[in-house]
Amino acid sequence: MFRTFFSADKSRYSELVELAYRSVLHRAPDAEGLANYTAQLRTGQLTADGLLRSLMESDEFLVLSSKLEADAIQRSAAAPLALPNAVRQLSEALAACDSVGWEAYVAAWRDVFDNPSHALIIGQDAYGVTHQRRFFETMNALAVLGAGRAGARLLEFGASDFSILYRRFFPAASLAIADRPVPDDYIGFTADVAQHKLGASAFHTIDLQAPQSFTSLANELPRYTHILFCEVLEHLLVDPVEVLRFLLALLSEDGVLYLTTPNFFRGENISKITQRINPQEVYPPSGGNWDAHFHHREFGVRELLDFAAAAGGSVQACYFSGCWEAPGAASVDDELLGNIVMVLSRSDRAPAT
Numbered sequence: 001m002f003r004t005f006f007s008a009d010k011s012r013y014s015e016l017v018e019l020a021y022r023s024v025l026h027r028a029p030d031a032e033g034l035a036n037y038t039a040q041l042r043t044g045q046l047t048a049d050g051l052l053r054s055l056m057e058s059d060e061f062l063v064l065s066s067k068l069e070a071d072a073i074q075r076s077a078a079a080p081l082a083l084p085n086a087v088r089q090l091s092e093a094l095a096a097c098d099s100v101g102w103e104a105y106v107a108a109w110r111d112v113f114d115n116p117s118h119a120l121i122i123g124q125d126a127y128g129v130t131h132q133r134r135f136f137e138t139m140n141a142l143a144v145l146g147a148g149r150a151g152a153r154l155l156e157f158g159a160s161d162f163s164i165l166y167r168r169f170f171p172a173a174s175l176a177i178a179d180r181p182v183p184d185d186y187i188g189f190t191a192d193v194a195q196h197k198l199g200a201s202a203f204h205t206i207d208l209q210a211p212q213s214f215t216s217l218a219n220e221l222p223r224y225t226h227i228l229f230c231e232v233l234e235h236l237l238v239d240p241v242e243v244l245r246f247l248l249a250l251l252s253e254d255g256v257l258y259l260t261t262p263n264f265f266r267g268e269n270i271s272k273i274t275q276r277i278n279p280q281e282v283y284p285p286s287g288g289n290w291d292a293h294f295h296h297r298e299f300g301v302r303e304l305l306d307f308a309a310a311a312g313g314s315v316q317a318c319y320f321s322g323c324w325e326a327p328g329a330a331s332v333d334d335e336l337l338g339n340i341v342m343v344l345s346r347s348d349r350a351p352a353t
Contacts, residue, residue, distance in 0.1 A: 013041040016048065024055040025064060069274045080333050081301065083318060088332055090144075091319040094341065095330035097136065099143035100169060105136050108168050112161050122187055123291065124161045131231075133323040134260070134339070135162045137330070138230060139169050145256055145343065147173050147226050155224040155250065157206075157232050159189035163198040176202040176224070180209075180292065188291065211238055214246040223252040230260040234295040240304075244311035248346050256316060257344040263320060264298035267336035301340050308344050317343035 017037045021029040029037070037054075040046035046054070055061060083091065112118055113128035120128070147154060147166075152173035154166055159177045166175050177194040191203035204221060207213065227247055233240060247257050269279035284294055301318065308315055320337035322329030329337060 014038045016041065017051065020048075020051050020055055024052060025058075025060055066275055081305075081318065083315075083332065087315055087317060090343070091317040091332045091341075093144055094137075094141045094317055094343070095319050095321070095332065097140040097330070100136070100139045102136065105139060108165055109135075112164055118161075120161055121189060121193065127160060128162070131160070131162065134230070134321070135165065137321060137323055137341070138228065138258070138260075139165060141258060141341070141343075142166070142170065142226060142228075145226060145258065149173075152226060153222070153224045153252070154226045154228065155204075156228040156230075157208075158230070159194050159198060159200075161198075163194070163200070167199045173226075174201045176200055176204065176222075178204040178206045181205050181207050208232070208236055208243060209238055211242040211246070214242065214249075218246060218249040221250055223255065224250055225252050225255045227251060227255065227257045229257060231262070233259070233261045234298050235292055237296050240299070240307045241310045244307055244313060244344070248311060248313050248344065251346050253346065253348070255345065257313070259304075259340075259342045259344065260321070261304070261340050262295065262298045262324075263301065263335070263338055263340045265300050265335055266325075266338040268325070268338070270336065299340070301335065301342075304340060304342060308342065312347040313344035314347055315342065316345050317341070 014034060017029055017034050020037075021027060021033070037046065037051055041048075041051065109128070109132060113120065113125065113132075142148075142154075146152065147170045150172045152170065153176070154170070154173050155176045155178060156163055156166070157178045159179055163175065163177065166173065175198070177189070177198065177200040179189060179194070182188065182190065189198075191205070194200040194203045202222075206217060227250060229247055233243065236243065244257075251257060264279075272279045280298075281295065283289070288294075301320070305315060305318065319330060319332045319341050320334055321339040321341050322331075322334075322337040324338035330341075331337060
């Protein structure tokens with residue numbers, strides 16, 4: 001189409017520059033660019049091909065093309081999740097976070113993380129700030145899922161100073177903690193800390209990296225109405241189906257498994273991928289993973305739904321949370337948000353329809 005501009009009438013070179021700018025940079029030319037390129041075309045210093053090449057080699061085009069590529073990938077995402085109406089309704093109720101007020105939650109949070117008389121375990125000061133919004137969502141979810149009723153039995157995998165808050169918001173419930181085996185001189189959350197500081201009624205040492213022990217453990221451990229498996233799955237080197245099958249086996253007949261994990265296909269990662277940047281962090285140097293914080297693998301929502309089905313679970317809720325990047329943002333459909341939230345029940349409980 002640019003050939004039509006090369007005629008005896010060289011006054012049309014400014015139109016060529018205009019068209020090139022709009023085609024390559026998606027904008028009208030600035031005055032300086034219009035004048036310079038037009039002059040070079042008229043004097044023969046630049047051809048139409050050279051004009052296009054110059055614009056496509058500019059920093060502005062590189063930035064624009066990266067953005068357009070990211071937008072294209074995001075727009076070409078898979079079709080929305082086909083969730084039953086009851087699942088969608090519960091998901092939206094959980095995402096609303098309107099059962100526990102923010103002010104009441106922050107007051108309780110400060111009594112733990114901003115209280116000189118409360119000694120935090122090492123690393124919990126930063127953890128308390130980073131995970132503040134996520135635990136606000138968890139407290140609200142538990143309220144909707146019936147953790148406040150008499151006889152509720154909570155089992156949390158992976159303790160933190162946040163664990164104190166469960167008893168404050170759900171005093172009628174009992175709390176048990178499960179955590180990995182650690183040395184006797186471990187400075188983190190031990191059985192003694194869990195029971196005397198966090199108010200746990202029981203502490204279970206469970207090695208989730210040893211699936212060969214799952215069957216015997218499932219036969220020995222009590223059943224729970226609410227299992228909290230938050231930000232754990234991504235830290236494990238074990239088949240997800242085996243883990244989920246084990247957790248579901250620990251549920252009471254009417255129990256629910258509340259699972260959260262980072263969304264691998266979040267917007268931040270998609271943007272990195274379009275720039276050919278690997279979003280997966282490399283393993284820390286020797287000794288750098290003493291607290292098992294490294295994410296060995298993050299997951300997408302569709303594979304998690306498949307894993308849940310293979311493990312014999314029924315999906316009660318599934319949505320995306322923006323707790324890491326956009327406070328208050330949560331959606332059943334926005335797959336660019338940073339966290340996945342799922343609620344599962346045992347397969348012998350009637351699934352949501």
